[in-house]
Amino acid sequence: MVDTAAPSATTASLPDHSVVPTVWSRITNLDVDRGEGSWLITRDGERYLDYSSGIGVTNTGHAHPRVAAAVAAQATKLLHGQQNILYHEAGLRLYERLPGLLPGGPWQAFLSNSGAEAVEAAVKLARAATGRPAILAFRYGYHGRTAQTMALTTAKDVYRAAFEPLPGSVYHTAYPYCYRAPGGPHALDACTCDWEAQLDLTFHQFIYPDRVAAVIIEPVLGEGGYIVPPPGFLPRLREITREHGILLIADEVQTGFGRTGEMFAVRHWDVEPDILVMAKGIASGLPLSGILARQDLMARWRPGTHGGTYGGNVVSCAAANATLDVIEDEGLVANARVRGAQFLAGLHALAGRYPSIGDVRGLGLMVAIELVKPVGGDGRMPDPDLTKRIQAEALARHLIVLTAGTYVNVMRIIPPLVTTAAEVDQALAILDDSLAAAGA
């Protein structure tokens, strides 16, 4: 029976925040009641422009009515339909639909729960399909917090340093980070980074290429600092991996589902991976992830060698199907391109006025500024304190933005793909005020 006298969610007192373990480092203490589009609304009725998108998840905005309706309808019919035991309509429709999102292939999908779990699946499949042991990852990369994915991750010490020993047969090589190239920053289309020579050295110093099962790469580095690669990098990496029979795994957990202005970021460079990892934006917030892999690789994965209780949860699949409908029907991939260009132009204008903005970069609605100390050294000394102050000033003005980067001196902005021109202008005005208030 419903107790109509019970206090509403917004008036009942909440437990103290100390019930939540501090291992969840956090950037706000907001008690949020609900979300609508680009906005979060606290229990006090305060509205915040959420340009974190829950770390790149709510591409369709918070609680999109079509996604919410699909979840509600599914939840009244079946909450759990275990994949080893049965087929369900929402899953079958999604398994049929996902391969069509990426040209080439032919592809088959595998569904799991989190980004890290999908990276684990990609690594297991690569090893099973090639019979080779080693995995090669890039410096500054981020792939998750499970043991295997920590071993792949070098974005920041905190993600791995306290957890040695980590799984072996993982090697790291240089990523072309053009702003931090030795000898000074250079333009992406004039890249002089020696990543290819470093890769060759890796093959000569650490591991034979014919022992490498896969190279894993984020097409645009996320946690490592929103680093966009130079145009020739991914196509050349694809050639090299093919020469050595190495599989290419594109980790599109953060870049996928329209975020960069293409459904998947590899499309910007016309590169076809062998395995693509997806999560975050796939289901608008419900836990779901997966991989797309070439069918011939999937066929080499012996039944029972991978799986899990909750993978491809039926409610999450219903949310994903509705999410894909919304992305298509509302033209969100195109909106990411247009609003992203608007944001980048605004940030470039701010960089002309604030010398602490060392670099402006991004692709689609994955945009960032790198904050530095412009005087002393080579003018690129990371300034994490300033970055933190700007983030706090923005929050005080009701804009939520995240940080990133090895030295935590990158302000990263991840708006939902439904965001409007007026909201982007509002965010830019808040950032302008916040930079000034923080002494940039």
Ligand SMILES: Cc1ncc(COP(=O)(O)O)c(C=O)c1O
């Ligand atoms: C590129 C990338 N890969 C993997 C992950 C891990 O995903 P999850 O946090 O869902 O495990 C993330 C999360 O931020 C990510 O950005």
